[in-house]
Amino acid sequence: MTYQPRTIAKSDEIERLLHYMPTVARLAENDWAANFARSILCQCNRRGWRPSPKQLSVMRSLVSDLFAHGGDEGGDFDLIES
Template sequence: MSTFEIERALFHWPTVVRLAPQGWAQNFAKSIAAQSRRRNWNPTAKQAEIMRRMVNDLFTQASNEEGDFTVIE
């Protein structure tokens, strides 16, 4: 995961923490939020992959919830 991707994930991370389902996902999100406050912290490869999926899920869910709309002509 590049530095840009980590920064992008951490930018959206408060939303990930807030919307993560109870259980493992929420515990992971809170753990990453706490760890990211440490100076020079970088996620492991496994953490980075999970973070990427969780952030991507934010945008996937948002686009799926838009649903159909009425076109006004």
Template sequence: MNMQPLPTVEELLWSWPAVCKAAKDEWAKDFALSIAKQSRHKNWTPSTKQHALMMRMVNEVYRHRGDFDGRDDFPLIED
């Protein structure tokens, strides 16, 4: 069983601008913008449900972008 720690809020917010841009339906856009606004408040932390949704949305962005998912992500420098 893989027991990796949950991403921190700071880690999720690092990717949040990409999530805001990638949100397709109205609900996702509203949620993403709401989190972006709330996160600017001092000592803000998401609820458990918000944190779970944030993780899903960040994961979805990277799943579709395909970042770092193959051997060809970084060209090899050969002598």
């Protein structure tokens, strides 16, 4: 059995990835990643646009890295008890 990478994305996965692209652009560790995220945000406004398999792979990687590095800006927080 050979491993085949997942390249076809459902609309809900694409929407989820697009949701995080502004955060990726803002918190990117390098200019290339920030520019890629901004580019995707511009392209997604085109009618009928879908990411290419390579774009999709990069989007998945950037969002994964965002969560792996604790991409929340607020840091620790206190729960409000009532």
